[in-house]
Amino acid sequence: MISSRWIFLLALLFSGPSQAETITLVGEDDWAPYSSATQDYKDVQGLAPDIVRAAFKSQGVTAIIRPMPFTRCMMEVDKGNSIGCFDTLINQNTKDNYIFHETPLFQADMVIYGRQNEKAGLKLSDLQGKVVGTTIGYTYPSEFIANKSIKTENGPNEKSQLQKVAAGRIQYAVLWGLTGESILEKNPELRQKVKALGRVSRDSLYVNFSKKHKDGSKYAAIFEKGMQTIIANGTYQKIESEFRKKYRHYE
Template sequence: MGFIVFTFVFLTLFPVLAKTIVINGEDDWAPYASASKSYKDVEGLAPDIVKAAFLSQGIKAITRPVPFARCLHEVEQGSAIGCFDTVMSSETRDLYIFHATPLFTVDMVIYGSANEPKRALTFKDLEGKTVGTTNGYTYPTEFISNKKIKHSPGPTEKSQLEKLASGRIQYAILWGLTGPLVLKERPDLAGKVKPLGVISSTGLYLSFSKKHKEGAKYAALLEKGLQKIMANGTYAKIIDNFNNKYLKAFSL
């Protein structure tokens, strides 16, 4: 009886995590989501938010680094519960279950030759142009469905800038702060290409599997968790830490 009472008191004062789940995360999109040096975890803004949101619901989320195309494929097949980070579009909405609130919003930045002036561009301005994209990445419907834009996919965002620097494409689309990180590592590219401006801003999500038996359940729990960490200040602290680390470093 004494043991039962002690256990009840302990669990009341110190609630244990009810569940541990594994979520796929992109392995090559720093600083938002990239594999740790050991390739056993995912680091960046997205996993910090995902882990905090699930933790608020008593769930420990283990993030598994996976190349993005496979990340999504496993979710489609139902062998993984979910994958981050995904744009909600007419194409992806039919394939995955989405939570209502985005994990965060990121700019879709267009890069061009270093000789080009910075200016406001629209998707219509890209019609008739060859524009680099990244294999497996999700993009807004307005961009990806425009058949007048000549899409030129490559394996990574870094490869896009390499193609742009060599003149094989006219523009490249990169997400958020990935470009500044690449250019910091590759000064040879920095002298040949530059960001021309933000062409769009969009929310990114953790896409959940329609075929996994618990996909809908954890999509709802993540949404509930996001609402909780936004209300209690945890989300704001994560965003502030990220901004202090990266935005100030690039003077953005």
């Protein structure tokens, strides 16, 4: 016969959740060092996935993240095939199409790149009347999108924008700063011809959750609670500090 002591211990053991939740999200595969696919293309690495996993883990949810090109990532969420995708700006094109959490994942600088012989210190207004490289499917600050005097030319990825600047095909390109510096570090032939010239803005990035997925709203709320939890307990600061320390030579 099982003693009352063992019955009490068994009751404690099974009083919590019977099974941890596991969900699958999609993350950008080509936005190093913030979010990029691992070499075997089975996972995503960088600041964003580290924060996403930690926030969900604090709420008892295991987040599996599949790498995907950003445009397809957004389409999967649009269709309701995926719960959420990162990393996204809240702007005039996205604010009504997705469910966003209140606490940003992180902030990043949108930087202007041009030829080495160009004068630095540029700002958004200096792009007016110029041809500026952007990446297909990427989200950009509202003030950049709304400025119709800026002529944009789309390319398949951020490296292609720097290549066009280096070749003189376009005058400027706008990229996220750490991503631009990461590309230049890996491609010294581009660094000889291209440099950062100024900043468009500093923006907050988010996970965009699907309005069409049945669990989009549920996990957006869970994620927000998780973000608040890891900020309060110091986990967020630790992740960000380790990231900034690793890439401080870019800034």
